[in-house]
Amino acid sequence: MNWLLVILLSLTIAALSWCWLSRAKLLKENLAASEELKRMQTSQSQVMHTNKLASLGQMVAGVTHEINTPLGFLRSNAQVVTELLDEHVQLIGKVASALAKFEQVDLSMPQAQEALKRLLPKMQAALTNDERIVESRELLTDALEGVDQISALVKNLKGFARVDRDGQELWNVNEGIESALMIANHQLKDRIDVIKNLETVPLVRVMPSQINQVFLNLITNAAQAMHERGTLTVSSRRNGESVEIEFLDTGSGIPSTVLPKIFDPFFTTKPVGEGTGLGLSIVHKILTSHQGDIKVDSTPGRGARFTVSLPVDHAALKSHSVSTRDVA
């Protein structure tokens, strides 16, 4: 009996310890899995952050280019107008010294009066019609327009980056298209014609900085797909319960084997170092989080069409109707 008891006891112990061990193993695995999840979440937010930094870099490059041109003529004009005014002051000096000669003249004499009568309109004409004044006025008009150009850029930039706001708001997608096109302008202006078909569309409730990033990403991709010259057509329209924004390029297109993988993270066709393969996966993620969607179709060799859709905000629909003209 004793003998049987020992066997039974040791079997129980063995079973118990096996249970305990496997539970510990399970716990350990569980822990590892949650750590893995945590790590993935961190790396994903790092990826989002990196992408944000990349689009920030793009923005700085674009705006630097756009601002340096008006700065160029502003700076030059300010200096040239100063010089022209100095020259004009010299002219005033000449007129003044000509007038000063009359101090020694007896003005009661008719000849003196006659001479003065002839001279005064000439002096006035010389001073008011001085070509330096005419030129200064032109240069200052340009300068003012330059200031307006820079102000528009800064306003657009603020609208794009939303540095002063965060969170969801009611927003006109046409506004985002315009500012994304402005930011990408330095990649487009040499070689790509942009056609805008922006219709009057209802407002959407979104995080504008994120949707702007989506637009910039799609415009940049289109520009890169058109190696030489090309046309980018950007359209916006209402389609039932959604607002659709379409980006149609005349670039190299996307092979049908690639199309299904195009929104996968780390999938890229660009050479090493040129693309991270994260752009479109982030675009997809941002749109999904807005209950929106993105579709793509392409004819290889002819171009590609990306269609973004975002749900119309019904609350806004009752009270607002925004025209495209308000944007410009």
Place this chain on the structure above:
Amino acid sequence: MADKIRILCIDDEARILRALKALFREHEVHTTSDPKLALLWAKSKDIDVIVCDQRMPQMLGVELLREIKLVQPRAMRLLLTGYSDLNAVLASVNESEVFRFINKPWDNTELRHIVTQAASIARDVPTLSTAPISESEKEQARQTASVLVIEDDPDTQNRLREILGTHYTVRFANNAERAMQLLEQHETGVVISEAETTAGDWTTLIKLLKQYHPQIPTVVITDRANAQLAIDLINEGQVYRMLIKPVRMGTCRLSVESAIGHYWQLKKNPNVLRRYSVSPPKNSGGILPAWLSSGLLERIKKLPRRLLGSMA
């Protein structure tokens, strides 16, 4: 200058053109946004100085300047740009051989100074013949002048030895002292150097060498997308060619062959040297790095010139 300078300005922004016209109001200024018209005018109006924007809808500035170079070779070419991407800078060195690269917004006093200097060169200094030198002359140039590589990275040294060793006498220096010794002892037809290495910035040496010995073309190798460094090398170093790492055999050989040919032409026609003059370095402000201070500047100045014929 007694005569009015004939300046041609090309930009797609009309306000830039008006600003330049006002800035150079004492001279004869022609302005256009149309590259084709510019190409026509460069010759028909016998232009001295071209000021051209880089980014225009119809054509890139560097492309237009390359074509203008063929029709009006005596005109000096300046590139005026709002945003300098490295590709533009490289093309402006390797293809359109610009005299100066100027960033927007520019400084009026500086731009006036550059244009006046450029105009005096365009009028007084003859141009080199654009015809390539003969095979026998090429051979003679190779026999006479050697290639100096200033480089401390053994891998790049080996790569260059591999690419150039069979065609040229190539000598290597891994520091400034050794480079000076080789320049003093041997006639050098081209200097190849890396822009920045772990040992420091070689560009100061390149710029100083160019300032006193403009007849020696320099080929600079760079691996970094640093547009400003490249712009300084144009304006202050009149670098002859710029190569991007990894160094490719074809481009490297072509560049060195062209550079040696250029050296040979300059050696025989020292009267054209002023076309390759440089602006004094902006950044160092007269203070030389420690490794250059020990009498090296004096030695650079005293290097034998080995020119044939007389200077202008």
